[in-house]
Amino acid sequence: MSELRSKAEKLDGADALAAKRGEFVLDDVVYLDGNSLGALPATVPGRIEDVVRRQWGELRIRSWTEGGWWTAPERIGDRIAPLVGAAAGQVVVGDSTSVNVFKALVGAVRLARLTDGGGPERDEVVVDATTFPTDGYIAGSAARMTGCTLRPVPPSEVPAALGDRTAAVLLNHVDYRTGRLHDLPSLTAAVHAAGAHVVWDLCHSAGALPVGLDEHGVDLAVGCTYKYLNGGPGAPAFLYVRADLQDRFESPLPGWNSHAEPFGMSPAYEPAAGAVRGRVGTPDILSMLALEAALEVWDGVTVDAVRAKSLALTDFFLECVEEYVPGGRVECVTPRAHGERGSQVALRCPDAGDVMERLIERGVVGDFRRPDVLRFGFTPLYVGFADVERAARVLAEVLA
Amino acid sequence: MSELRSKAEKLDGADALAAKRGEFVLDDVVYLDGNSLGALPATVPGRIEDVVRRQWGELRIRSWTEGGWWTAPERIGDRIAPLVGAAAGQVVVGDSTSVNVFKALVGAVRLARLTDGGGPERDEVVVDATTFPTDGYIAGSAARMTGCTLRPVPPSEVPAALGDRTAAVLLNHVDYRTGRLHDLPSLTAAVHAAGAHVVWDLCHSAGALPVGLDEHGVDLAVGCTYKYLNGGPGAPAFLYVRADLQDRFESPLPGWNSHAEPFGMSPAYEPAAGAVRGRVGTPDILSMLALEAALEVWDGVTVDAVRAKSLALTDFFLECVEEYVPGGRVECVTPRAHGERGSQVALRCPDAGDVMERLIERGVVGDFRRPDVLRFGFTPLYVGFADVERAARVLAEVLA
Numbered sequence: 001m002s003e004l005r006s007k008a009e010k011l012d013g014a015d016a017l018a019a020k021r022g023e024f025v026l027d028d029v030v031y032l033d034g035n036s037l038g039a040l041p042a043t044v045p046g047r048i049e050d051v052v053r054r055q056w057g058e059l060r061i062r063s064w065t066e067g068g069w070w071t072a073p074e075r076i077g078d079r080i081a082p083l084v085g086a087a088a089g090q091v092v093v094g095d096s097t098s099v100n101v102f103k104a105l106v107g108a109v110r111l112a113r114l115t116d117g118g119g120p121e122r123d124e125v126v127v128d129a130t131t132f133p134t135d136g137y138i139a140g141s142a143a144r145m146t147g148c149t150l151r152p153v154p155p156s157e158v159p160a161a162l163g164d165r166t167a168a169v170l171l172n173h174v175d176y177r178t179g180r181l182h183d184l185p186s187l188t189a190a191v192h193a194a195g196a197h198v199v200w201d202l203c204h205s206a207g208a209l210p211v212g213l214d215e216h217g218v219d220l221a222v223g224c225t226y227k228y229l230n231g232g233p234g235a236p237a238f239l240y241v242r243a244d245l246q247d248r249f250e251s252p253l254p255g256w257n258s259h260a261e262p263f264g265m266s267p268a269y270e271p272a273a274g275a276v277r278g279r280v281g282t283p284d285i286l287s288m289l290a291l292e293a294a295l296e297v298w299d300g301v302t303v304d305a306v307r308a309k310s311l312a313l314t315d316f317f318l319e320c321v322e323e324y325v326p327g328g329r330v331e332c333v334t335p336r337a338h339g340e341r342g343s344q345v346a347l348r349c350p351d352a353g354d355v356m357e358r359l360i361e362r363g364v365v366g367d368f369r370r371p372d373v374l375r376f377g378f379t380p381l382y383v384g385f386a387d388v389e390r391a392a393r394v395l396a397e398v399l400a
Numbered sequence: 401m402s403e404l405r406s407k408a409e410k411l412d413g414a415d416a417l418a419a420k421r422g423e424f425v426l427d428d429v430v431y432l433d434g435n436s437l438g439a440l441p442a443t444v445p446g447r448i449e450d451v452v453r454r455q456w457g458e459l460r461i462r463s464w465t466e467g468g469w470w471t472a473p474e475r476i477g478d479r480i481a482p483l484v485g486a487a488a489g490q491v492v493v494g495d496s497t498s499v500n501v502f503k504a505l506v507g508a509v510r511l512a513r514l515t516d517g518g519g520p521e522r523d524e525v526v527v528d529a530t531t532f533p534t535d536g537y538i539a540g541s542a543a544r545m546t547g548c549t550l551r552p553v554p555p556s557e558v559p560a561a562l563g564d565r566t567a568a569v570l571l572n573h574v575d576y577r578t579g580r581l582h583d584l585p586s587l588t589a590a591v592h593a594a595g596a597h598v599v600w601d602l603c604h605s606a607g608a609l610p611v612g613l614d615e616h617g618v619d620l621a622v623g624c625t626y627k628y629l630n631g632g633p634g635a636p637a638f639l640y641v642r643a644d645l646q647d648r649f650e651s652p653l654p655g656w657n658s659h660a661e662p663f664g665m666s667p668a669y670e671p672a673a674g675a676v677r678g679r680v681g682t683p684d685i686l687s688m689l690a691l692e693a694a695l696e697v698w699d700g701v702t703v704d705a706v707r708a709k710s711l712a713l714t715d716f717f718l719e720c721v722e723e724y725v726p727g728g729r730v731e732c733v734t735p736r737a738h739g740e741r742g743s744q745v746a747l748r749c750p751d752a753g754d755v756m757e758r759l760i761e762r763g764v765v766g767d768f769r770r771p772d773v774l775r776f777g778f779t780p781l782y783v784g785f786a787d788v789e790r791a792a793r794v795l796a797e798v799l800a
Contacts, residue, residue: 052448106545253499281495284634370663
């Protein structure tokens with residue numbers, strides 16, 4: 001056995017999270033695409049069968065009250081909250097990430113204007129120029145609809161771009177392409193120093209590493225639940241609004257679910273208190289309760305333990321790639337420094353599209369991001385060190 | 401056997417849709433709340449089990465392409481289209497009704513301004529003053545964010561309220577409380593004569609009666625899929641944008657799913673052609689594919705046949721109520737004229753909340769709408785005439 005294979009065996013043997021893999025439906029494939037769609041937690045199929053057959057089929061409309069459907073968005077939000085460092089009552093689940101980016105960013109601009117004390121009108125929205133595209137598109141619409149100019153800026157240049165015209169800033173915690181982890185505490189502090197509000201997109205960090213929303217005084221955040229939170233395809237996203245901002249948060253999508261008394265059927269809108277204010281319309285119960293079941297795998301798991309294993313996995317993957325893959329064949333675009341790395345490794349190679357196809361044929365599933373990036377996501381709850389060694393070995397074979 | 405019971409028996413015997421009831425999971429309850437949450441179609445549980453266990457659990461990320469997940473919003477839209485009188489390529493499924501009202505209404509205001517030829521700026525949004533509240537709340541936000549004034553007007557007074565300031569009008573096809581059916585053709589024509597655009601909310605008509613979107617030249621429409629379309633709790637809503645308006649339709653929620661080349665990951669937004677332009681973020685696959693399975697019950701069914709049975713059901717219910725219920729105990733607020741009646745009957749009585757509780761205890765499920773309305777919805781695909789007779793008889797017992 002090669003040295004790296006026996007090292008993998010030792011690392012797996014010492015892995016306190018190893019047993020968690022048994023709580024997922026997995027096969028012989030090395031699944032390194034959990035940052036696109038998380039694997040199926042074993043509790044989900046039975047739960048969904050109950051939701052469909054009994055809760056919908058037998059109890060029907062009674063489930064809205066007796067079955068806890070109505071309160072699911074905030075109940076599941078409270079289950080996600082500790083995973084992103086938030087106290088209860090600040091996270092609500094529902095709608096897509098894109099829709100939540102719109103709510104959060106329009107809300108942030110309105111907050112900045114409410115709290116402004118003199119000076120020019122705040123009429124700029126700063127957005128990460130390297131963002132996953134939907135955030136930029138939605139930010140463009142949010143800016144247009146609030147009378148702001150959109151200013152795309154690379155994250156490293158954000159502090160210098162802030163000023164008394166800045167209303168709101170939309171940033172990604174982890175870059176979806178390179179896997180770079182941005183410095184949430186210092187960027188948040190810089191935005192606040194400029195008198196603006198920040199919205200963090202946690203799609204590639206929630207469930208993968210500590211976020212510390214409350215600790216770092218983040219204003220608003222959104223995130224995806226179908227990547228590291230394994231909620232299922234298109235599972236609803238979440239919205240965080242910091243407790244002390246909630247009573248001034250004005251959603252641009254004030255649907256009846258966000259009303260103080262939704263069944264009062266009043267023609268006058270009066271927003272609910274708390275995170276519920278971020279709700280919009282009737283929640284998609286099937287997708288939402290699949291997510292709730294999926295979150296049970298987090299029982300007894302700390303995000304710190306996940307982060308420690310995540311870094312060990314990506315360190316080991318880089319070590320194996322260096323050892324196995326012919327020199328110069330790939331270039332790692334993910335930072336080496338732990339403080340700058342998410343839970344993925346992105347390797348640049350000119351024929352990345354073809355390479356990923358051949359990897360998938362050989363049972364190693366990552367994904368391809370145009371034009372030339374091989375992207376491998378490491379979900380510590382179900383990826384082990386032997387998987388990592390095998391992935392690097394198969395990659396080397398394909399590239400040879 | 402009473403005269404009405406034998407009449408019910410005859411009507412059920414002659415009902416060409418009677419066999420459809422067997423395609424739903426039902427019990428001994430008389431379920432007259434399908435206008436709140438449709439009953440479970442029998443094909444859904446098996447389909448969802450396949451979606452969860454095989455498509456998500458085994459194929460995982462491959463299902464986005466191989467399993468048809470990615471194209472589900474427009475594919476399911478095309479399945480709904482004929483039910484609302486639309487040719488293919490104009491309906492897309494996704495997000496809640498509230499979110500779609502926002503897309504449609506902002507889009508309508510922008511269209512009105514694009515096509516305007518001189519005159520004052522169009523800066524008024526007219527909304528049905530008796531609307532289900534979420535439409536009014538969202539219309540308020542859409543108006544605010546497009547620099548318009550919101551003007552709530554009772555539907556009968558809408559034609560007189562229109563003018564050269566009117567940008568867009570949001571109307572309900574069927575009033576959620578009274579069950580009144582509004583005159584879609586003539587109101588649409590009136591809005592067009594004023595140079596404005598109309599958005600119809602079809603929540604209480606889609607799947608219950610002919611809508612004729614194309615025939616009547618409707619501009620935009622939204623609707624719910626968990627009432628008469630039986631898509632399941634919180635199933636995604638739909639958006640209709642008339643074909644010739646699509647290339648000028650500007651969504652306020654331009655998420656990456658609406659991009660001409662979503663996987664190009666371009667920072668510049670370029671909207672897709674067709675109904676796809678109404679998409680936003682990643683679709684909630686579990687809820688969406690439950691809806692797709694639910695729509696199979698429409699195979700071989702025409703909306704005209706559903707409408708004919710619906711009117712026969714509500715006529716017969718009114719006949720039974722008149723015969724059984726002591727005079728003066730309830731007042732029918734649903735119009736008697738077929739041309740003004742949706743697929744529900746609303747009865748006003750001062751103690752409606754208590755009465756509905758006692759009805760439900762006795763196996764007749766409708767719902768209560770504050771302050772004093774008993775609401776009974778009739779879904780022709782699974783409600784029969786014996787159900788109707790029994791509901792009226794139990795109502796009379798409770799009211800005696």
